[in-house]
Amino acid sequence: MSYVLISDTYPTRDQLASGANHLVVDGLASSASTLVCPFQHHASKPGKKILKYSPTKEDERIRQSLKLLKTVRDDFRTADYAQSFNWSEISQEYNRLQNSHAHLPSRDLFRSRRRADCNNVDLFMADKNAYEEAYQMTNGSLLVYWYTDLDADNNCLATCVWSSRDIARSVNSLPAHKEAASLAAGSYVHYHIDRYRIQWRTEDKSFDLTPIFKYVKLCRLKLIADDHSDEKFAQRAVIDSRGNTCKNIKTVLETHCPLLTDPTAASMVPTPYLCGGMLQTAYCVNIALKSTPQSEITYDRESMIMSDKGTMSLDWYPERRPGAQCTRPIVILIPGVGGSSYEHHVRSMAKLLATGNKKGSGRTPLTSSKINGAHDTDDFGDIVQHIIKSYPNTLLVALGFSLGANILTRYLGELKDKSPLAAASPCAALLTWRCRALAGCQELSERQRFQPNLVASIKRSVERNADLIRSSDVGYDVDAVMQTKRMSEIDSLLIAKKCGFKNCWDYYRAASSTQYIQYIRTPYLAINALDDPVTPYRGIPLDMFSQNPFTALVLARHGGHLGFFSGITPKIWYLEPIKEYFDVFAFKRNRLN
Template sequence: MKTTPYLRGGMVQTLYSTLGMVKRDKYSDISYERETRTMSDGGTISLDWYTPNSYKDDTRPIAVVMSGVGGSSYEYHIRCLAKSLGKGYRVVVMNHRGMGRTPLTSPKIYNAHDTGDFGDILQYIRGKHPRAKLVGVAFSLGANLLTKYLGEQGSSSLLSAGVAVCCPFDMSLTGRSLDADTFLNNQVFQPKLVATIKRFFVRNSEILQSSPTNYDWEAIMRARRMSEIDTLVTARDYGHRDCWEHYHEASSSAYVDRIQRPYLAINSMDDPVTRYEGIPQAKFRRNPHTALALLKHGGHIGFFCGLRPKIWFLTPIVEFLDGVLISEKLKSAEALPPHVSLAHFDIL
């Protein structure tokens, strides 16, 4: 497969994906059924289900999907993935607190550090569908949470397998990459991310003002970098000194060698956000449950191929998950299927 000729380079691929240049087409034209869950602290999580051809005693596996920061089930790559998986899986996209038109009903907000909500949702889905296998697919910041969850839970994980796309294994390196003085950061990433957070705070000002953190609202509204926002908000939520201490604690790199379920990470070497230098490649080589697909090109959640751009990673994700579940049926194995190994793919 070849990279879309007019989308060469990580920055171009990332821009094409980030700026929403891809809208709705035949690959993403789906409809969800929404379910809302009230968490123990009164917070709300929404679950958007895509279950084509579902029936009462459906025991097909369930793919639980998470987006990146500020994302939701409505993103193009999420809809494309849901449609691709829908042939053999029931798909549910977890929209975090306050995201994807989910009301914020408690002052606790989504972050890259806390896997509690994800674990609780998996427990709920397992209770509701006890006969179905669960697998996880997540992107960017969501991929960090998925990786941490799998490492934290080890052999107790409720997921039979996981796929992480563009996971920021080293959050400190990602933070420094976003803070770098580049055109893409200054004109695209930082303004877009910071504006998203500010709108979130304004939209949910009443509930957030009840937070025990006692946010400095004026400083938040003056902030121009995500590192400033994270120091003022997320770091304070967890008692960390600043964003850098928070990034260190939130990084999923330390959890890769603890994963005991089949796990595939897909990253690109030209990702301007999630730098490939932060990928713990040695840990992947040592852990027989993990595989790394490290591509030369793809940008951050881009991977567009063909003259008419199509997302490359959809097929590998489906094939990997299918292989794991078939292997489980044949061998009841928890390690990678024999045909899956540490892989370095190259899209030219």
């Protein structure tokens, strides 16, 4: 099999719109898959350049040598780049064109899996404009550009060869490049970039491809799950790649969730300027109530009066349908402490969902003096039963954030195999009191960075409902609450006092969901970041996840607390992996039924 580099070839709009994966070029069989350089090299036009550089004879030798590029293996789109092409033949050609001059061009690789519904025309035109802009503005220093056709799984590989790494960096701020980059989230299931420096070795007259940036490998996800089989899990009738019934969640993830387990796709590469847990968390707090194209939705609100006469609200998106007509699975989202359905990550996750706003949050009026803590699952249980009663023909899945994840974990463990949920996923879960204790050790930094916003949110709710809270038999000190500066103080004055705990630390121990993980009999995928300043990695009970075939934990190197922002323009990374996971247990299953 050979793949040929072709220059000066344009696909037509009709070819792109029809979903054509490769181009038919004179001299090639119609069935040939090709490496295509679809954009012509034009003479550099006069005008403003972003750098003063003129291509050298050495650049031209590199360009000419790479015209002989061919693949030597079928899986080149995902395999080791250095082992995928005929570098020895290219080295011979380069050696023929020159004697001993050493050169260090830079090569950027873009590996991707394109969405089935990708707009190929828009993607091609943005790519074309970005290429022409880069070639003109760098005075021809973009030596070679090509991309492959798609394989059966829609994987693609693209390559840019630049005269130097500095030149490659210089195009990031150009308008057409930004426009093309903005299409990435909507065009690809996943993508990542590898960078190499091409160096000529005079001693053996061959090219050496040296990785410049191995950060993607460092950002690969770590999966912790039980290998043992469970016949009750097998009753869910999820089939693996060999046609056998999956008997644990690990097999399901490895078979159906490549964004969480595939070595070429399972990585959370943070936004370059948000590479630490503090920065990720701070950005999450800053963007919490802002509207973006990713999160711009309008809810249909439903209010519920609970048994204690308290009020909770369900925010639906899209609008509710009559129960008998609604058969699509419903996702229930549980916000964290001080959070609501209006937070950016909650709105971004909304497809067809019911988002539960706790009493007094999310602009829900407080009509009862009862204040629930992280150990109280009654309200969530009432919501689930209300939805089941209203929509008896639907499957339910749930996603909890932070403290909401703790409530979800306890709920599943309390019900064991009687849980009505088809699947669940906690994100950044406060699973143990030790997590909170470790975070408490960091309160000096937390007090300056994150606590003011969180504490202010709780205070606003208390202030709005001060008269009702004071009327409680518990004897809350509202004035003391309004003077607090830390969450631990609020927890001591409100939750611990209401529930009869000595202080917040006794409350955290009682609220821990660790002991419930072993009893969970619902597919359960937890996602946490190693640099989470609120849920420190050292406090996560890793051994619990390796002892229950229903539970799995995915750890990301970066992400902070509820951040997980990736891409040049920050977008929440976990949206697609969680959608992929829920698709296995609810959406695909629902379509088959």
